Amino acid sequence: MVGLMFRLTRLTIFIYLFTCSYVFADFNTGEKIFKSKCSSCHGAYISTRILKDNFYNKDNKLLNLTVPTVNMLSYFLKEDSNHIGDKSDPELQKIEINEFVKDYLYKPNRQNSVISNHFLKYFDKKESMVGQVSKDEISDIVDYLFEYKDRRKKDMQKIALKNISTADILKMAKKQDKLIMVEAMSKTCFYCKKMEKEVFSKPDIQRAIEKDFLYIKIDIDDTKLPLGLAKQYDKFTPSFFILDKNGKLMNKYPGSWTEEDFKAIMKENLN
Numbered sequence: 001m002v003g004l005m006f007r008l009t010r011l012t013i014f015i016y017l018f019t020c021s022y023v024f025a026d027f028n029t030g031e032k033i034f035k036s037k038c039s040s041c042h043g044a045y046i047s048t049r050i051l052k053d054n055f056y057n058k059d060n061k062l063l064n065l066t067v068p069t070v071n072m073l074s075y076f077l078k079e080d081s082n083h084i085g086d087k088s089d090p091e092l093q094k095i096e097i098n099e100f101v102k103d104y105l106y107k108p109n110r111q112n113s114v115i116s117n118h119f120l121k122y123f124d125k126k127e128s129m130v131g132q133v134s135k136d137e138i139s140d141i142v143d144y145l146f147e148y149k150d151r152r153k154k155d156m157q158k159i160a161l162k163n164i165s166t167a168d169i170l171k172m173a174k175k176q177d178k179l180i181m182v183e184a185m186s187k188t189c190f191y192c193k194k195m196e197k198e199v200f201s202k203p204d205i206q207r208a209i210e211k212d213f214l215y216i217k218i219d220i221d222d223t224k225l226p227l228g229l230a231k232q233y234d235k236f237t238p239s240f241f242i243l244d245k246n247g248k249l250m251n252k253y254p255g256s257w258t259e260e261d262f263k264a265i266m267k268e269n270l271n
Helices: 002-021 027-037 048-057 070-078 090-106 135-162 166-176 190-198 203-212 259-270
Strands: 179-185 213-219 239-243 249-254
Touching (some): 070 090, 090 135, 166 179, 249 259
């Protein structure tokens, strides 16, 4: 009975905090806020190998960092030994990180930092961000940091896929037993950006693509479409091509789609 009451209380707290703090949380918005308000201090990604060499072998004399990089922030909050929250419950962990970051940014205290002393000794004292960043903006920044590692990994996979040969694509599709989805897009395409924000940022869309499709994103401004798709391309971005694992074109979908429409497109090709 006590265990049931605890779970119900925990669920009530979770729903309350989620409703109050995460209604407006968004990865893409958080990325923009981080870049405009945080990146002037917190530098861009540096590989783990270089960071380890810098801090463990070179006494920070290689990089001379005075604040953690963006990937260090994400790691310390989510994964390091002093991480915030329960890693086995990602949704609740994100909420707990959100509350911690809000408190820390407004009332910085090195004694409460998640960064271990081995690294903290190199970093400058944190000044209060009261009046510089709102609570809603902090929620978005936390959303960005929480998903940073997974998003970067997926982006790097997309870059790698973009440059492989048709033979390699077919080999991967057959090995993974997946359909092939090719997106023809452009960095200057408004509707491509709209879909990236409103559709591809959604976790359920990401899971659905990962489960059944080998997804290849092609910027047609600098890369040729693979699999003979140039002949099928109607010069419209975004355009989506679905092929079977042998490279045979099943369907093409020019235009921008809503989340529900895109789910229907995926389902249509899996039936």
